[in-house]
Amino acid sequence: MRFGRLCRLKLSDKYCMLSRVADNLYWMSRYLERAEHTARLLSVALNQMLDEDPQRAVLRLERMLHALRTSPPPDAPADPYAIFHLLTFDQQNAGSIASAIGAARENARQVREQISTEMWEQINRLYLRVRHANTEDTWQADPAEFLHFIKERSHLFQGVTDATMSHDEGWLFIQVGRFIERAGATATLLDTYFQIHLADETAQTLDFVDWLGLLKSCTAFEAYCKVYTADLKPEAITEFLLLNATLPRSVRFAAEQIERGLHALARLLAIGQAGAPSASPGGCALRSTTRR
Amino acid sequence: MDALELAQPPFANYQLNGAFDEMFDADGTPRPSYRALMQRLRELTPSELSSRQRTAEVSFLNQGITFTVYGDSSGTERIFPYDLLPRIITGSEWATIERGLSQRITALNHFLYDIYHEAKILNDRIVPHDLVFSCQHYRREMRGVNVPRNTYVAVTGTDLVRLPDGSFAVLEDNLRVPSGVSYMLTNRQVMKRAFPRLFANYGVRPIDHYGQSLLATLRALAPTSRPEPTIVLLTPGVFNSAYFEHTFLARQMGIELVEGRDLIVHDNVVYMRTTAGLRRVDVIYRRVDDDFLDPLAFRADSILGVSGLFNAYRAGNVALANAIGTGVADDKAIYAYVPRMIRYYLDEDPILQNVETYLLDDEQQRAHVLDRLDQLVVKAVGESGGYGMLIGPQSTATEREAFRERIRANPRNYIAQPTLSLSRAPCFIDGSIEPRHVDLRPYILFSQQATIVPGGLTRVALRRGSLVVNSSQGGGSKDTWVLFE
Incomplete structure (x- = not known):
């Protein structure tokens, strides 16, 4: 494993990283992951709305906002355009894509000399592009294309990060930030669906399209089919998104990455060694719950 | 090469005046160090030059080579305006x-x-x-x-x-x-990308x-x-x-x-x-x-x-x-x-001269200056960045009166200098090449002895006729080439 080698690295005397820098790298990574997650959920919801009766579409949008822990726009709670604006370019909403990318870029700017030039150019270009766009034009032109662009640039940034930055302490803080954000996001999404699914009164039932939406919101539909075929069962979906060891957006996968990252950091910084408890028991707990 | 070239595009708007021109001598002949640049510029169409200028600007923006404008609430970051044409200094200079x-x-x-x-x-x-x-x-x-x-x-x-x-x-x-x-350093990087061929044969240090x-x-x-x-x-x-x-x-x-x-x-x-x-x-x-x-x-x-x-x-x-x-x-x-x-x-004679300077807490010099405020430049002694300055020939009577009061109130805080005719260098402006005033800021490192990287920041007053090169006052910069020869 790539972490394995890192664990054996010894910290040289010259080596150090400012605590503030670690904080900036961690948050840069979290905000970018957040922007990507929002873009993905919005993209899936907008796509599913296209061939659906308006009442269900409203429920779907409500569910998406709940999964993003965002309150609906006060003056137009069910208007797709208002919701799109709220989640993309609304600077008042700290969770909008534009706000998250701005915050990621601001964190990156404060550690400009710590990240590679390629990383900085990526995130700065993404920021400039979003800054020069607006809700109305994007909505009129092609909202899906814009959301796709955000997801793609976020993935590109992660790839550029892995390919151009030393996989040392700073990189580990970036990893930890990304996977903490991801674990939380997937868990919140599952929670939203299962609150409805397990509720006693069946005012709202979840159908095939809903479960499909959940899997797609985690880019997990294709991977699910390979394991369970296209037979969408709530229990199987839960198990897959919560406990699968290899799906990059499962809660377990994220928790294990966090655990590895924290262990590698602890070894690198020579802390927590003398019989200290595991840095993250979360990974172990999830592993022992797995049935497969 | 002869003086006639000065009348042709892209130099049609290039007019010489009393200031020293970095590129042309007094009768309009390009100086030897600028000849190859002149040749290259005449081969390029204005639209090619414009596209290189744009490429350079986008490159600054994408790299985040910007400065923050104080007093602008939107937190605007701007690029330091960049002029495409190099300023050339010979080895002996x-x-x-x-x-x-x-x-x-x-x-x-x-x-x-x-x-x-x-x-x-x-x-x-x-x-x-x-x-x-x-x-x-x-x-x-x-x-x-x-x-x-x-x-x-x-x-x-x-x-x-x-x-x-x-x-x-x-x-x-x-x-x-x-x-x-x-x-100074990023201008050079961008310049290498904009004019790679020209660069290769020029003998730039x-x-x-x-x-x-x-x-x-x-x-x-x-x-x-x-x-x-x-x-x-x-x-x-x-x-x-x-x-x-x-x-x-x-x-x-x-x-x-x-x-x-x-x-x-x-x-x-x-x-x-x-x-x-x-x-x-x-x-x-x-x-x-x-x-x-x-x-x-x-x-x-x-x-x-x-x-x-x-x-x-x-x-x-x-x-x-x-x-x-x-x-x-x-x-x-x-x-x-x-x-x-x-x-x-x-115990040596100064190699580089000072600009003549009037000290205003000296009564005689002050009287001399106050009589000639419309011809002189007055500067506050502790300011920088082009702030706290009066440029006599470009000032209004009200501004001069205000400075007169300030000087009388606190003469130690001001000095005056003659209005200098800074040298001018060719700049690419709105599709043609025009002369603009420039200065030069070399960077000196000192520990026991001085080390100076051959070059510096050439700052340009991009507004026509302006003498103020500071970035806070509408100035830009260009790459500075110091030649081996």
């Missing part, structure tokens, strides 16, 4: 500049040591006592403090101008925290080693007991207009970029807070003004500084570049005495 600047910075270091120790130059009545002690940047706290290697000014960016006779003169010594060197030279200069200041010193760059933070430069230099040198809140002083030793605990700091390249360095010693309301830093410095446990209190020697009134300092400390 550079040799004079290099010797002149080395001589000047050596004398200024002697002066700073002297005024904070025995003050011989004051006692010998070469420089008046009261001029030094009334300077707002004089730091009484530095009296008798021994700074590492007696180096007060490790990093300087001296402003030079070219006079109508073609000679270079010093306009300002910037001895506190001069900025702009990152633009490289400047890429600036980062290493700066690091060596800083390392030389470390306490001798610390063979592997930790060197950091102290920035006021992300909201400072020169933040890009701070990150750029830290990266070039491979040193930590710290803010005041990252540092802590314990038992007169400076540490930085790292993920692995506290770590000792030996040399600080500080880009924070004296006033804000240490709230215990200087301005108590500073949140940019480090409490106790001055005591650690005085105890010899940390080196600062530049030293505290260097601003006294770039006071614009003290400036007038630099040629005398050179003769006093080095």
Whole structure:
């Protein structure tokens, strides 16, 4: 494993990283992951709305906002355009894509000399592009294309990060930030669906399209089919998104990455060694719950 | 090549006047060092030039090579306007500049040591006592403090101008925290991309080693007991207009970029807070003004500084570049005495001339100046960045009256100089090539002796007829080529 080698690295005397820098790298990574997650959920919801009766579409949008822990726009709670604006370019909403990318870029700017030039150019270009766009034009032109662009640039940034930055302490803080954000996001999404699914009164039932939406919101539909075929069962979906060891957006996968990252950091910084408890028991707990 | 070329595109709008022209001699013939550039420019269409200009600008924006505009609430970041055409300096011109600047910075270091120790130059009545002690940047706290290697000014960016006779003169010594060197380095990178072929055959001297030279200069200041010193760059933070430069230099040198809140002083030793605990700091390249360095010693309301830093410095446990209190020697009134300092400390004639300067607390000179405010430039002694300035020929009667009042109220705070006709260099403006006024800021590194990277920041007054090159006043910059020949 790539972490394995890192664990054996010894910290040289010259080596150090400012605590503030670690904080900036961690948050840069979290905000970018957040922007990507929002873009993905919005993209899936907008796509599913296209061939659906308006009442269900409203429920779907409500569910998406709940999964993003965002309150609906006060003056137009069910208007797709208002919701799109709220989640993309609304600077008042700290969770909008534009706000998250701005915050990621601001964190990156404060550690400009710590990240590679390629990383900085990526995130700065993404920021400039979003800054020069607006809700109305994007909505009129092609909202899906814009959301796709955000997801793609976020993935590109992660790839550029892995390919151009030393996989040392700073990189580990970036990893930890990304996977903490991801674990939380997937868990919140599952929670939203299962609150409805397990509720006693069946005012709202979840159908095939809903479960499909959940899997797609985690880019997990294709991977699910390979394991369970296209037979969408709530229990199987839960198990897959919560406990699968290899799906990059499962809660377990994220928790294990966090655990590895924290262990590698602890070894690198020579802390927590003398019989200290595991840095993250979360990974172990999830592993022992797995049935497969 | 002949003078007729001046009348043809893209030079159709190029008019010579009394100012020294960097590219053409008085009868319109291109100077030898500019001939190949002229050739290349005539091969390119204006639209090709425009597209290269745009490529360069996008490249600055994408790299985040921007400065923050103060007083603009939207937090706008702007690129420092960049002109595509290089300014060329011949090898022999550079040799004079290099010797002149080395001589000047050596004398200024002697002066700073002297005024904070025995003050011989004051006692010998070469420089008046009261001029030094009334300077707002004089730091009484530095009296008798021994700074590492007696180096007060490790990093300087001296402003030079070219006079109508073609000679270079010093306009300002910037001895506190001069900025702009990152633009010198990035202008070159962008230029190499815009004109790779032209570049290859021109014999331009490289400047890429600036980062290493700066690091060596800083390392030389470390306490001798610390063979592997930790060197950091102290920035006021992300909201400072020169933040890009701070990150750029830290990266070039491979040193930590710290803010005041990252540092802590314990038992007169400076540490930085790292993920692995506290770590000792030996040399600080500080880009924070004296006033804000240490709230215990200087301005108590500073949140940019480090409490106790001055005591650690005085105890010899940390080196600062530049030293505290260097601003006294770039006071614009003290400036007038630099040629005398050179003769006093080095027993040499100054190689680079000063610009004639009237000291306004002298009654006779003041009367002379007040009669001629419409012809002179008046500057506040402690200001920089083109602020606090009156340019007589371009001023209104009301502005002159306001300055007259201010001068009378506080004559020590102002000096006056003749309105200089700065030299002009070709610039690419709206599709054609026109002359604009330029200056030159070379960067001098000093530890025991001076090191000057061959080049500097050529600043351009992009507005037609303007004489002010500061970025805060609509100035831009261009790449500066120093040739081997």
